[in-house]
Amino acid sequence: MKKLIAVTLGILTAFGGFVDIGDLVANAVVGSRFGMSLAWVVVVGIIGICVFAEMSGRIAAVSQRPVFDLVRERMGPRAGLVNLGASFFINVLTLAAEIGGAALALELVTGLNYLLWVPPVALVAWLVMWRVKFETMERVFGLAGLALVVFLVALWQLGPDWGELTTQLVRPPQDEGVPTYLYYAIALLGGAMTPYEVFFFSSGGVEEKWTRKDLVTARANVFVGFPLGGVLSLAIAACAATAFMPVEAEPDSLGQMVLPVAEGLGKIGLGLVILGVFAATFGATLETALSSGYSLSQYFGWQWGKYVVPGRAARFHVTVLASVIVATALILTTIDPIKVTEYSLVFSAAALPLTYLPVLMIANDPDYMGDKVNGRFSNVLGSFYMVLLLVVALAAIPLMLATKAGQ
Amino acid sequence: MIASARLALLALLTALLLSACVSPAWDDHDYALKAGKTAESAVSAVRFARSAVAYRDRMTGPYAEVVLTEAVQDLSSVNDQFGGVQPPSDASDRIRDEVLRLTEKAESEVEDLLIQERRDGVKDPKAAARELDRLASELSDFAEKHK
Numbered sequence: 060m061k062k063l064i065a066v067t068l069g070i071l072t073a074f075g076g077f078v079d080i081g082d083l084v085a086n087a088v089v090g091s092r093f094g095m096s097l098a099w100v101v102v103v104g105i106i107g108i109c110v111f112a113e114m115s116g117r118i119a120a121v122s123q124r125p126v127f128d129l130v131r132e133r134m135g136p137r138a139g140l141v142n143l144g145a146s147f148f149i150n151v152l153t154l155a156a157e158i159g160g161a162a163l164a165l166e167l168v169t170g171l172n173y174l175l176w177v178p179p180v181a182l183v184a185w186l187v188m189w190r191v192k193f194e195t196m197e198r199v200f201g202l203a204g205l206a207l208v209v210f211l212v213a214l215w216q217l218g219p220d221w222g223e224l225t226t227q228l229v230r231p232p233q234d235e236g237v238p239t240y241l242y243y244a245i246a247l248l249g250g251a252m253t254p255y256e257v258f259f260f261s262s263g264g265v266e267e268k269w270t271r272k273d274l275v276t277a278r279a280n281v282f283v284g285f286p287l288g289g290v291l292s293l294a295i296a297a298c299a300a301t302a303f304m305p306v307e308a309e310p311d312s313l314g315q316m317v318l319p320v321a322e323g324l325g326k327i328g329l330g331l332v333i334l335g336v337f338a339a340t341f342g343a344t345l346e347t348a349l350s351s352g353y354s355l356s357q358y359f360g361w362q363w364g365k366y367v368v369p370g371r372a373a374r375f376h377v378t379v380l381a382s383v384i385v386a387t388a389l390i391l392t393t394i395d396p397i398k399v400t401e402y403s404l405v406f407s408a409a410a411l412p413l414t415y416l417p418v419l420m421i422a423n424d425p426d427y428m429g430d431k432v433n434g435r436f437s438n439v440l441g442s443f444y445m446v447l448l449l450v451v452a453l454a455a456i457p458l459m460l461a462t463k464a465g466q
Numbered sequence: 467m468i469a470s471a472r473l474a475l476l477a478l479l480t481a482l483l484l485s486a487c488v489s490p491a492w493d494d495h496d497y498a499l500k501a502g503k504t505a506e507s508a509v510s511a512v513r514f515a516r517s518a519v520a521y522r523d524r525m526t527g528p529y530a531e532v533v534l535t536e537a538v539q540d541l542s543s544v545n546d547q548f549g550g551v552q553p554p555s556d557a558s559d560r561i562r563d564e565v566l567r568l569t570e571k572a573e574s575e576v577e578d579l580l581i582q583e584r585r586d587g588v589k590d591p592k593a594a595a596r597e598l599d600r601l602a603s604e605l606s607d608f609a610e611k612h613k
Contacts, residue, residue, distance in 0.1 A: 170528030234613070307506065307606060308513035311540070314532045315514050322517065325524040333529075466503075 066279045070287070073280040077288020078207055078295075079343035080160035081153065081250040081407075083336065084400045086292045087316040088465075089243050090299030091309045093235060094227035098293055100244045103447075104251025105289035109281050110440045111415050114422040114433065115257045116277035119264030121431045126261040127357035129427060130417045142417065143358045145410040146254050147351060152403040153255060154347040155386035158184070159396025160340030163313040167333050174391065181387040184344045188379055193266045193365045200342030206335030210294040213323035213332075219301035227300065242458040242465045245451055246401065249408030251292070252448075255350040257414060262353040266366050271431070298323075311397060351382035401464065409455040411448040419445060491551050497558040501565045502612030504548040508569045509605045511540035515576045516598035519591050527583075534580040541573035565608060572601050 089097050115126045122129070131139035161184075162176035169176075187196055231240055260281075269277060295316075302319035303310060310316045313336065320332040349365075356363035356375040363375040390396060419441045422433045433441065459465075491497035515537035518530045525533075545566065553562045575597060582588045 167529050167532055168526075170531050302517075303513075306513045306602070308510045308517075310514075311510075312536045314529065314536055318514065318517055318533065321525050321529070322521050326526055329525060329529060 062276075066276050070279055070284040073201065073284025074205065074287040074291075077285055078204065078291050078339050079153075079250075079253070080156050080340050080396070080400050081253055081404050082292050083160070083295060083313075083316060083339070084397055085243070085247045085250040085404055086295040087299045087310050088401075089247055090296030091303035093231055093240065093243060094300040094304055095224050095293075095297060096227050096229070096231035097240070097244055097247055098228055098296065100247040101251060101289055101292050101296070104248045105286055106440070107248075107444050107447075108252045108256060109285050110437065110444060111252075111257055111418050112260050112281045112285065113278060114418050114437065114441070115261035116264055116269070116281060117274060117431055118418070118421055118427065119261040120269040120271055120274050120277060121429065122427045123265060123268075123270070124427075125258070125265050125353065125357060126418055126421065127258060127354050129421050131358055133421055133424065133427075134417060139358055142413045143354055145413050146258065146354055149403060149407050149410055150255050150258075150347050150351045150354065151382050151386055151389075152399060152406065153253065154344060154351065154382055155389040156396055156400040156403050157340045157344040157347055158383075158386055159390045159399060160313065161337055161344055162390070163396060164333050164337035164340060167314055167317070167336075173396070174393065177387055177390050180341070180344070181383050184341065184348065185380060185383050188345055188348060188365070189369060189376070193263070196345060197263065197342075200338050200345065203338030204335055204342055206331045207291050207295075207339060209320050209324060209328050209331045209335065210291060210298055213320040213328055214294050214298050214301065216323035216328075217298065217301050217319060219297065224297060224300060236462075238458055239462045239465055241454065242405075242462045245408045245455050245458060246404040246465070248451060249404035249406075249411070249455075251289070252411055252415075253404075253407050254410060254414040255347050257418060258350040258353055259346045262350070262357075262364070266364050268366070274431075313397070348379050348383050348386075352376070352379035405455050405459050405464075409452045412445060412452050415441075415448060416445060491554055491558070494555055494558050497551070497553055498561055498612045500548065500551055501561045502609045504544055504569060505565055505605045505609035505612070507544045508541060508572050509602050509609060511537045511544065512572050512576070512598050512602040512605065514540075515579065516595050516602065519579060519588055519598065520595040522588065522591055531580070531583055534576065534583055537576050538573065538580055541569060541576060545569050545573055561612070568601065568605050568608060572598075572605065575601060 086101070118129070119125055127143075130142055134142070158177060158180055159173065161180045162173040165171070165176040165180070166173040264273075264277065267273075298319035299310065299316070302308075302322060308315075310318070317329065317332045317336065321329040324331075352375045353363055355361075355378045356372070359374075361374045362372045364372060369376050389399070419433075419438075421427055422441075423438065425432050491500055515534055518525070518533040518537070522530055548562075548569070549566065553559050579588055579594055588594055
């Protein structure tokens with residue numbers, strides 16, 4: 060019974076914690092412009108993140124070491140440094156976007172400009188990372204993120220033309236060019252397969268002291284929790300396709316993105332969706348900030364993690380704090396957090412092979428994995444995704460330039 | 467390795483800057499396309515303002531205010547950006563006048579609604595929603611004509 064509760068709680072946490080500012084922005088914008096015609100990318104992204112998160116969870120459970128710890132050892136310091144540079148840059152950019160997202164959610168509640176909320180959000184996030192236990196932190200914000208289920212209820216309440224939504228699945232709008240369509244496909248994939256998710260998942264496994272016995276829980280989180288989170292992403296896109304597409308409105312702010320919930324469910328729905336957005340972005344703030352600390356500390360071999368007292372992992376905590384300060388400063392320049400999110404998605408997509416290739420290599424190495432190396436099915440899927448991610452990485456920046464970032 | 471990392475960072479920053487640039491209008495056709503895009507952006511802002519007014523009873527005060535404020539900011543930015551593009555000929559001047567008349571009217575209309583909302587709420591939400599619908603339709607027709 061205790062095991063069942065732990066698995067259920069893990070699934071719900073993964074479900075509620077799946078959506079972050081990137082998923083929210085990408086799905087709302089894509090839904091309003093392309094209807095459901097890019098839903099297939101969300102499905103491809105979910106399968107991809109499941110494949111690689113399962114591998115990294117397995118690596119953590121079997122070797123008791125997180126992925127980044129092994130990257131330098133397995134690939135050498137130079138290749139590891141390139142990997143570290145790319146992922147660290149994207150992490151901090153994503154962290155800035157998440158802090159901005161949480162501040163924007165507070166603006167929607169209070170009416171006070173989001174810039175006033177940025178420093179308090181950053182300060183509270185740092186305090187939570189400093190003081191609150193890893194498991195408590197993950198559970199509280201993951202479960203509160205479940206409030207985003209209101210997108211599903213709102214979709215029902217908006218009474219969409221289900222036939223039209225189904226038709227959109229296979230028919231992209233005629234007035235959007237192919238490069239723009241592909242650009243947004245890449246942004247959506249970047250949102251679904253954000254690199255920090257893998258670092259956080261594997262480092263989290265070590266924080267929670269996973270062993271081989273925990274493989275079932277880890278797999279349940281990944282194979283049930285993440286796809287359910289993907290359903291939420293699709294609901295966000297469907298709400299935008301229903302409320303915005305017919306009237307040619309394209310959301311470019313968080314307030315506009317949650318409008319379909321207010322239209323469908325009124326003040327209670329609005330309150331819940333803002334709570335969900337805050338929990339999702341604040342939870343992701345913690346995850347991205349910690350991931351910055353994890354990746355740098357693990358590369359340089361410093362003591363890291365929340366499972367030791369801060370004094371014993373001083374450099375880890377300094378890295379986390381420095382990342383939070385840099386990200387906060389970036390948002391305080393008044394740069395639009397939604398724009399930061401859009402760019403971070405494309406840069407994430409460009410760096411995806413750097414993140415996932417080491418995972419695939421280590422998951423195949425019997426020295427680390429023993430009898431738990433990848434099976435044939437995992438390798439076929441993993442190799443297919445590596446080819447896909449390579450194509451995506453090569454196309455991401457040229458498409459961003461060619462379409463003026465999707466304009 | 468460090469030099470190549472620097473080059474990669476420079477390339478990323480250049481890409482970021484280039485993608486954010488507003489290009490000038492090369493000829494009348496290009497100018498008309500830009501005018502069409504401007505109208506399209508304005509339609510979007512007007513539609514969001516319309517929703518904030520029409521569904522006001524389903525929202526909290528601060529939220530409605532934020533949505534209206536963003537609509538005003540979007541319209542103001544649309545006007546500023548298009549106003550900064552040099553029309554290449556007299557024919558383009560006419561297009562300029564036509565689109566700016568609509569977008570400036572939209573900005574002032576939404577700004578009025580924001581002022582009302584901040585005081586005692588929008589006086590006649592139904593009439594305001596109708597007016598915003600009319601404006602959005604005109605802007606949409608213009609955008610369609612200049613695609």
